[in-house]
Amino acid sequence: MSLGSLRIVLGLLIGIFITACDQEIDWNSTDISGIMPDLSLALVNTEGAQVTEKDFTGKMNVVFFGYTFCPDICPATLAKLRMAKRQLSPEQQAEINVLFVSVDPDRDTPEHLKRYIGSFGPGFVGLTGTQEQLQSMVRRYRVTYGYGKPDEYGSYEVSHSSAIFVFDPTGNARLLAKDTMPTEALADDLRRVLETS
Amino acid sequence: MADVFQSLLTFWIPWEFSFFTVVFYSLAAGLYWRGIRHSRESGRQISLWRQFGFYTGILLCYFVMHTEYDYYAQYMFFMHRIQHLVLHHLGPFLIALSLPFGVLWSGIPGRIRQFLVPYGNASFIRGSYRVLQYPPVAIVLFVGLIFxxxxxxxxxxxxxxxxxxxxxxxxxxxxxxxxxxxxxxxxHPGGVGHIHYGWRILVLVLIMIPQNLLGAYITFSESMLFDVYDVCGRAWPLAPMTDQIVGGIMTWIPPAMMSVVGILILLGRIRSQAVERNDPPGVDGQLVAPGRA
Structure with a gap:
């Protein structure tokens, strides 16, 4: 690499920091405005009906990829999202959808997904789809998933993204939150996205 | 059987298509092929070893950059480390060892070559090249980019x-x-950016040290250093720690091996130079073909 390309790298990095500072908001999560594409999806809901992003825009959407047989990350993250939501005012809570996208459609039938997501309360939406539908969605947000080998009981692990994507009510990508961040910090960011959109 | 064949074929479909990549590699392969034909016509033989080294080098680099391999490199840390091992070490190692630049140059159509000559001799280009190939700069760039x-x-x-x-x-x-x-x-004594083989061996030793330290640091780190693979998801369920350890080893051992192989090749050249000095002149010893070195 030449010094010229080094300059480009530094320029790009500085550019990223400047755009981050430009917002004047010190987010707890990563600002992805203008970096990640708008909310767009074509999936199946827990009633087995085809849905698109149009069914969800108008409210803020928090998107998380996982699967219901997930032993740790998914239930923990969904529980964290529920707790973060509860720290907001009732009006704000009503303005948030949590879209849980199962990347394990073989086991997560709409009925199964409905039972699972129902336990997290109102505003939690279970979605899944065909492999083509899921692939096109994860590719759009530069994440992925994969399956492990089934054991003797036929159960298998699924690798998936642990990112929490936050889209504002108009569907613009705003934040990428990590599942490891404190609940208060997450609630704080969700509130500020609602207030700035 | 048909399935295996099909997945072998589809593996070559680029994960993210890049026009620039296609142009770069087609130009490299095309110019080299023309260059080989040109040297054959003018009676100069380029050994099959050298041709093999060049084509293997660019094929390896193309493979890790522009096939489904690229998908795995984006979603698995250790696959990413192997990708960089090929792009930074193995591929360029083979390409440089095949001494391809004379062949590539003669593969450029005559008129374009004449157009390019003034640029090649421009003091700005020669100056930057000299700076980049100044050993301390080259070492810092090589190791610094990895870090x-x-x-x-x-x-x-x-x-x-x-x-x-x-x-x-x-x-x-x-x-x-x-x-x-x-x-x-x-x-060539006095050539632009040329240093003696002994200095080159020292350079190879010096780059080994920080690479070993970094590789060992990643391998033995008890915390997850690169959480982007958790955030984006891994290509298949592999324990994150296993991924990091294998990636650390890939940053540590194979690059050190490449330095060692490089040193052995250079020692071979030093020896053949010494032999030449004792031999009557007329032996073509300036270009040591890989494999013979």
Whole structure:
């Protein structure tokens, strides 16, 4: 690499920091405005009906990829999202959808997904789809998933993204939150996205 | 059987198509092929070893950059480390060892070549090349790039942003070519950016030390250093720690081996130079073909 390309790298990095500072908001999560594409999806809901992003825009959407047989990350993250939501005012809570996208459609039938997501309360939406539908969605947000080998009981692990994507009510990508961040910090960011959109 | 055959074929479909990549590799292969034909016509033989080294080098680099391999490199840390091992070490190592630049140059159509000559001789280009190939600069660039892209915060954005990702991979490949050309170019006293084989051995030893330290640090780190693979998901369920350990080993052992192999090749050249000095002149010893060295 030449010094010229080094300059480009530094320029790009500085550019990223400047755009981050430009917002004047010190987010707890990563600002992805203008970096990640708008909310767009074509999936199946827990009633087995085809849905698109149009069914969800108008409210803020928090998107998380996982699967219901997930032993740790998914239930923990969904529980964290529920707790973060509860720290907001009732009006704000009503303005948030949590879209849980199962990347394990073989086991997560709409009925199964409905039972699972129902336990997290109102505003939690279970979605899944065909492999083509899921692939096109994860590719759009530069994440992925994969399956492990089934054991003797036929159960298998699924690798998936642990990112929490936050889209504002108009569907613009705003934040990428990590599942490891404190609940208060997450609630704080969700509130500020609602207030700035 | 048909399934295996089909997946072998579909593996070659680029994960993210890049026009620039296609042009770069087609030009490299096309010019080299023309260059070989040209040298055959003018009675100069380029050994099959050298041709094999060149084509293997560019095929390996193309494979890790522009096939389904690229998908695995984006979603698995250790696959990413293997990708950079090929782009920064193995591929450029083979390409530089095959001494391809004379062949590539003669593969350029005559009129374009004449157009390019003034640029090749321009003092700005020769000056920058001399700076880049000045050993301390070359060492800092070679090792610095590895450290730079493995800085956790920078690694995070590079894996998320497609343009930065491309920049990262190309910077590794171009620096790899510059570095290994510094190591393997035939020695002409006073040539632009030429240092004696003994100094080159020292350079190879010096780059080994920080690479070993970094590789060992990643391998033995008890915390997860690169969480972007958790954030984006792994290509298949592999324990994150296993991924990091294998990736650390890939940053540590094979690059050190490449330095050792490079040193052995250079020692071979020093020996054949010494033999030449005792032999009557007339032996063509300036270009040592790989395999014979």
């Amino acid at each position: 730079f892209w493995l800085t956790p915060e920078i690694h995070f954005v590079a894996m998320l942003n497609q343009n930065l990702y491309q920049l990262m991979n190309w910077s590794m490949l171009l620096d790899g070519l510059l570095f290994w050309w510094l190591i393997f170019s035939p020695y």
